[in-house]
Amino acid sequence: MIKVLVVEDSPVVREFLIHILSSDPDITVIATAGDGAEALAAVRRQKPDVITMDIHMPKLNGLEATRLIMETDPIPVVIVSGSEDPSEIATTFDALDAGALAVLRRPASIGHPDHTATAMDMIQTVRLMSEVKVIRRWPRMRAITAIPRRPSLMSARESAKISIVAIGASTGGPPALEVILAALPKTFPVPVLIVQHMSAGFITGFAQWLRNSSRLPVHVATHGELLLPGHVYIAPDEYQMKVEREGTIALARDAREHGLRPSISYLFRSVADVYGCNSAAGLLTGMGRDGANELRLLKEHGAVTFAQDKESSVVHGMPGEAIKLNAATLVLPLEKIAAALTNLVNDRERLKRDA
Template sequence: MIKVLVAEDSPTIRAFLVSILETQPDMRVVGAVSSGEEAVTAVQDLKPDVVTMDIHMPGMDGFTATRRIMETLPVPIVIVSGMMTDQVAATFRAVEAGALAFVRRPAGIGHADHDREVADLVMTVRLMSEVRVVRRWRRPPPLGSTPRTGAVTGDPAGGRSRPRLVAIGASTGGPMALQTILSSLPADFPLPILVVQHIANGFVEGFAEWLRLSSALEVQVARDFTGTMPGHVYLAPDDRHLGIDRNGVIRLSDAAPESGLRPAVSHLFRSVADQFGAEVVGVLLSGMGADGSAELAHLHALGATTIAQDKASSVVHGMPGVAIDMGGASHVLNPTEIGAKLVGLVRG
């Protein structure tokens, strides 16, 4: 039985969330509180397996409560956020403080999105209950430091061609890993970076803004038929696959979801493999499942440099772990080391 603590200041929404979670046969709501202070105390007293956290609460807000909980008695925290601009921005601050995941607050009964958003909430709480250790990473070291090269297979140089672009795939645990990587890259980084991050609909613009705050690179949500430029990061938009053509022009697709996912990392990795082969750096970060794993292995077989996030730094090691098991990673590194490796590759 998964023990859940609900922190939400609105009595109506709090009761709504409790009713959703209590109807699950494997979940029990052990507490429902209305402030950040109460959430911190309840975590210590009730020892929940997961906390669902509101952002805006009186007194101590969700961001501060998340930080306090992670400093005192770490527990998986899922931010349940509305879609107002300030709530989206605060959601990513909570991720920095240690929250594992975030979902859109489910729409009310009768709304067209109600069932899907309820399913997202329930699935996220269920999956996060299995994550027992919340991992935090140090800030990136000065550029030029030498990363370790945990090579699994492939040539020591980690690739046989000078790269023309970087393709990154990530899911659960990916936002902090991606922020760490991008913040370590210089403004004159000479390659475009294409990113598929599994993220709840409505959050991608806020995600791009959050990454811009800590990166010297230009971060934007990808638009169809846009030419890619060095030092620019292109995030897959909501509900569209991200690809590229031989001329380096973004190509978005409404093709069917892959393994239930759109955008899918698999689609991005196939696209860059088809167009650029060995001239790609493929990076697979923390995430559940196997999206992109086989395609990373295919890139590796073509001679591309492929990097998988290591288990110690991954919130969930599913996607990179499967790729490693397939022999598809030239290097197995943590996010700080991945940033340094990318700098090293383009320098020489």
């Protein structure tokens, strides 16, 4: 049985979450808490396998409770938010910096058309997070040290001419992306496209959260948008995102891939087709195998490909699958990915100047 602690200040919402979780025969709610202080006591007393955590609570909020739990009794934490305000949603991502594994929207009420799907999403997330035994936290890289020169990248490719970077991430991805984007210089000369698997309703807040630390402009992508150098584009909810030969973004309600929309595989195929050897692409921490085969396709097209290493990943599913397929030109710890990308695009700019 998966033992869950439900932390929520509203008694009505608390009972609602208990009802949903208890519908799974493999999940049992062993305790509840109405605020962060009660949650800390329950963790010490009950030793749950997973915690669902509200953010806005009296006495001790969910962010501080998560931080203290991760410092004392590390347990997988899933943030469950009922807010629809992008600015408030953005603050929930600070809990991921504190060590939480995932952020979910509170399931829709019983009778709502989305109730079954959102309830199953919560159950599946709790089940998956219960399997994560090691929870890693990464330091914020606000102060960026000098980027090391050429860290063995030219052994991967002698004359990189990178025109675009594409990145896919899932579980553990938000703080990993924050680290990478915070470390990229404001002069980064190519566009960065991102697919981050995330519950619907959080992408706008996620982009706003990333803007707090990124030196590059961060956007939620729009259909027909022209790709600009040094800008970051995040795939929106419920749309597949691809690039087109005119240097623009196309969004479509095309079929889900690996059960996902947006899908990393969908983006990577278009990058391989349009940019081929003039691209860099990589997979970060996350469950599943979305994008792994397509990363191999990119490598076969001459792109520089990378995968986050196991030690710095919360879950090594997607990057691990890519490594098994020999799809990654480079296997890198999180803290070295930004330097690698910067060196690759600087080589491109150097080649342009020398031409």
